[in-house]
Amino acid sequence: MATQDRKNVEGRTTEEEYDDVPESPEPAPEAGARTETEGTDDLLDEIDGVLEQNAEEFVRGFVQKGGQ
Amino acid sequence: MSVIRVMGTETEYGIHAPSDPLANSTVLSSQIINAYAATVRGGKGNLAGTRWDYTDEEPLHDARGWSVSRENADPSQLTDMPPVLDAEQIALAGGRPPSNEFYSEEPGSGGVLMNMVLSNGARLYVDHAHPEYSSPEVTSPRDAVLWDKAGDVVVLQALRRIGRTPGFAPVNVYKNNTDNKSVSYGAHENYLMPRSLPFGHIVTGLIPFFVSRPVICGSGRVGLGTTGRHAGYQISQRADFFEAEVGLETTIRRPIINTRDEPHAVAEKYRRLHVIVGDANLSETSIYLRLGTTSLVLSMIEHGEAPRIELQEPVQALQAISHDPTLQQKVALKDGSMVTGLDLQEMYLEAAQQHCRKHGQDHGQTADVLQRWAALLDVLRRDPMDAAAQVDWVAKLKLLQAYRDRDSLEWSDPRLGLIDLQYADVRPEKGLYHRLAARGKMERLFTDEQIAAAASQPPPDTRAYFRGKCIEHFPVEVVGASWDSVIFDLPSRRKLQRIPTREPLRGTRELTGPLFEQAASAEEFISALLGPESGPDVAR
Numbered sequence: 001m002a003t004q005d006r007k008n009v010e011g012r013t014t015e016e017e018y019d020d021v022p023e024s025p026e027p028a029p030e031a032g033a034r035t036e037t038e039g040t041d042d043l044l045d046e047i048d049g050v051l052e053q054n055a056e057e058f059v060r061g062f063v064q065k066g067g068q
Numbered sequence: 069m070s071v072i073r074v075m076g077t078e079t080e081y082g083i084h085a086p087s088d089p090l091a092n093s094t095v096l097s098s099q100i101i102n103a104y105a106a107t108v109r110g111g112k113g114n115l116a117g118t119r120w121d122y123t124d125e126e127p128l129h130d131a132r133g134w135s136v137s138r139e140n141a142d143p144s145q146l147t148d149m150p151p152v153l154d155a156e157q158i159a160l161a162g163g164r165p166p167s168n169e170f171y172s173e174e175p176g177s178g179g180v181l182m183n184m185v186l187s188n189g190a191r192l193y194v195d196h197a198h199p200e201y202s203s204p205e206v207t208s209p210r211d212a213v214l215w216d217k218a219g220d221v222v223v224l225q226a227l228r229r230i231g232r233t234p235g236f237a238p239v240n241v242y243k244n245n246t247d248n249k250s251v252s253y254g255a256h257e258n259y260l261m262p263r264s265l266p267f268g269h270i271v272t273g274l275i276p277f278f279v280s281r282p283v284i285c286g287s288g289r290v291g292l293g294t295t296g297r298h299a300g301y302q303i304s305q306r307a308d309f310f311e312a313e314v315g316l317e318t319t320i321r322r323p324i325i326n327t328r329d330e331p332h333a334v335a336e337k338y339r340r341l342h343v344i345v346g347d348a349n350l351s352e353t354s355i356y357l358r359l360g361t362t363s364l365v366l367s368m369i370e371h372g373e374a375p376r377i378e379l380q381e382p383v384q385a386l387q388a389i390s391h392d393p394t395l396q397q398k399v400a401l402k403d404g405s406m407v408t409g410l411d412l413q414e415m416y417l418e419a420a421q422q423h424c425r426k427h428g429q430d431h432g433q434t435a436d437v438l439q440r441w442a443a444l445l446d447v448l449r450r451d452p453m454d455a456a457a458q459v460d461w462v463a464k465l466k467l468l469q470a471y472r473d474r475d476s477l478e479w480s481d482p483r484l485g486l487i488d489l490q491y492a493d494v495r496p497e498k499g500l501y502h503r504l505a506a507r508g509k510m511e512r513l514f515t516d517e518q519i520a521a522a523a524s525q526p527p528p529d530t531r532a533y534f535r536g537k538c539i540e541h542f543p544v545e546v547v548g549a550s551w552d553s554v555i556f557d558l559p560s561r562r563k564l565q566r567i568p569t570r571e572p573l574r575g576t577r578e579l580t581g582p583l584f585e586q587a588a589s590a591e592e593f594i595s596a597l598l599g600p601e602s603g604p605d606v607a608r
Contacts, residue, residue: 040470043507047467050498051490052086056482059248061089062489065197066144067080067253068318068344 069371069427071363071434074260074530074572076205077216077355079348080198080253081223082242082492093197096239100199101181101192103233104226108187120183120193121550121566122148124332130316131267131329131339144196144319150182185549187524187540188215189532192222196319198253199223199241204532205551205572208433209360211527213352214514218522220494225523227494243348244492245305246289248296248485252309254318255348257359259341260333260572265370270341271314271325273374277365278324278345279386280412282307283395284444285358287347288461290468290479290488292391299479300391301468303461305347307390313382318344324382332551334570341366345386350492350501352513353458357444360437364420371427375419377412378402393465395452410449417441457511463504464491534575537584545590556594565594 052058083100085091125148128136138146183193189204201219206212223241231238246252261270282304289305292298302308315323326344333340343362349355368374378401379385385399389409398406407415421438429435440458447455456463468484471477477484493499496506504510526536531552538546538554547564548555556565569575580597587593 041474043467043504043509044470044474047487047500047503050500050503051483051486052498055486058086059482059485059489061086062082062084062242062247063089063249064082064084064247064251064253065093066251066319067196067198068144068256 069364069367069424069434070430071209071360071367071437072207072431073363073366074205074207075209075212075359075363076203076258077212077219077359078200078202078254078256078258079216079219079243080195080200080245080255081494082244082247082253083197083199084240084242085237086240088237091237094194097194097197097199098180098182099230099236099239100223100226100241101184101194103229104192104222105181105184107225107229119548119555120150120185120191121548121553121555122150124330124550124552126330127328128316129329131327132314136316142317142320145317147195185535185539185546186222187526187536188218188522189526189530189536190215190219190222192219199226204526204536205530206527206532207529207573208431209356209363209437210433210513212359213355214519214522215527216349216355217352217514217519221520221523224494224496240498241494242489242492243350243494244287244489245348246294246296246309248289248291248488250294252294252306252322254306254344255346256318257343257346257362259343259363259366261339261341261366262370263331263335263337263339265339267327267339269369269372269374270366272376272378273369274365275313275324275382276375276377276379276412277362277416278343279379279382279399280389280409280416281345281358281361282347282386282390282461283409283413283448284361284441285347285349285351285354285459286390286461287349287354287492288464288488290484296485301393301465301479302390303393304386304390306345307387310345310383310386318342324386333572338572347460348492349460350499351458351460351463351510353440353511354460356513357437357441357458360433361416361420361441364423364434364437365416368419368423371423373419373423373426375415377415393452393461395448410445413441413445417445457509460491460501463501463510464488467491467500467504528577528581529573531569531572531575533577534569534580537580541584541587542590542593556590558591558594560591561594565598567597 083093083096085096127145127147128141185191191202193200201222203215203219206215220243227239227241230236245255286303287305289302292300292302294308310322310324312321312323314325315321316327318326324345326342328342331338331340346358380400380402388397388399395408395410398408400406444455444458452462453466456466468487491500496502526532535549535554545556545558546554547557552568552570554567583596587596
């Protein structure tokens with residue numbers, strides 16, 4: 001079963017594969033703003049690929065019963 | 069003056085099988101418990117199911133000095149009875165059982181588990197229609213973060229196992245507090261306090277703090293109102309579900325201050341403050357500040373030094389502050405003045421700083437909490453968006469805003485609702501918090517390895533150490549456990565041996581570690597612990 005435990009970690013390994021957007025050490029204000037925008041575009045592209053299909057149906061289907 | 073005290077958290081997770089949308093949530097929750105049991109058994113060869121010892125559960129005792137009769141209690145308040153996966157429970161949760169009802173890999177293993185005590189000292193169980201992880205008792209906000217996040221790893225391992233099991237629909241688990249369709253489920257905190265402190269002091273000292281606390285550690289929510297019908301974004305997951313200032317209930321007429329008086333410790337000495345008003349956090353810094361600042365405010369209350377602030381309408385104020393992510397909303401005090409949530413937080417921060425100057429600080433973490441709290445309030449006052457690395461509601465809002473800007477989305481767009489939900493998905497590859505953290509956009513206090521270790525190892529400095537190590541070392545002989553007991557069944561002794569653990573700071577590694585190291589068997593362990601007649605009282 002140790003193999004299966006290791007499988008659980010695979011998700012985390014995947015997580016580490018995404019590199020942060022490198023930022024120049026002391027960016028000029030404009031360059032910094034551009035890096036920020038590019039970083040955001042890149043982030044949204046990634047999240048587009050992660051979001052569940054058919055948002056409306058998925059959100060509608062998430063129904064919970066009473067809790068504390 | 070310190071953030072140090074015995075504390076812990078409870079997380080009720082949202083649960084859903086997207087490919088089997090009508091699946092019964094109680095059954096799905098039991099799958100999480102049983103899949104985790106199978107994972108533990110598989111990894112270590114241990115039997116992991118342990119009966120919960122309900123002897124000292126008193127959910128109907130009210131801290132104001134009375135008890136509610138069982139007849140007058142809501143059925144959901146009767147948490148002192150073992151949950152059974154029977155037709156009634158399933159009917160309560162509605163829906164229909166999934167095709168493969170019960171997760172059990174070993175038919176002879178004793179049926180479906182509804183409760184487990186884990187080797188890290190935590191409890192994992194089915195609470196109504198949700199899987200719940202109650203963390204082990206810890207002594208500091210930093211440790212509270214570690215063992216809170218360990219719960220996310222526990223349920224993650226369980227859902228991975230279900231996903232690998234043929235015939236079972238994959239189960240998703242969300243660390244959030246509402247389905248945006250009128251239902252809310254809790255993320256509770258527990259703090260040990262001296263019994264001698266009058267409960268009324270706790271109530272008056274805490275209400276303005278709790279009303280404003282989401283500003284520094286709310287998890288953010290798309291939608292206003294209990295059904296999320298009104299479009300918009302708010303700071304807190306939970307705020308709209310609160311209807312009262314003080315009360316015993318946790319599932320109906322939810323109060324800002326919960327009066328459940330169930331100390332799970334020596335009742336004459338302690339009370340356990342049960343806080344139900346908070347949001348479940350993904351951000352480590354948000355958990356740290358939620359527990360750390362609250363512990364400091366309790367310290368002030370214990371010394372009679374909490375700021376004297378009285379809100380005109382606390383429940384309305386909680387919601388009004390939550391509904392304004394620009395942090396400009398003002399609420400009325402009884403003296404007629406108007407203050408924002410940030411103003412309230414600053415009043416508490418200043419009082420805490422003064423309190424610590426007066427009495428001194430006994431621990432580096434106290435100074436750290438004070439410093440981070442002050443820095444965060446500064447940032448929030450300047451531009452809330454600059455706190456995205458620390459605060460869940462800001463991180464989520466920043467992401468939502470980026471989508472709104474790129475795709476011109478209205479707040480009512482279902483994609484924004486999906487981002488809200490998926491922020492809390494516990495899977496690293498799907499959860500948006502996890503995606504942000506992987507890019508270094510969330511401040512971390514611990515590594516993934518440290519959090520994974522805390523899923524199996526108990527904190528060393530509370531009775532959780534004794535509980536967890538008993539489960540780890542003697543999985544066959546330990547037949548029951550609870551916060552304040554561990555029960556052994558030994559062939560050599562006619563009666564069950566119930567070891568009370570009513571002092572939260574006993575049973576530590578320092579006091580009991582050598583016993584675990586030396587004992588080759590449960591028999592030896594119990595003899596060393598209790599002696600043939602009477603012996604050292606290490607765990608009591």
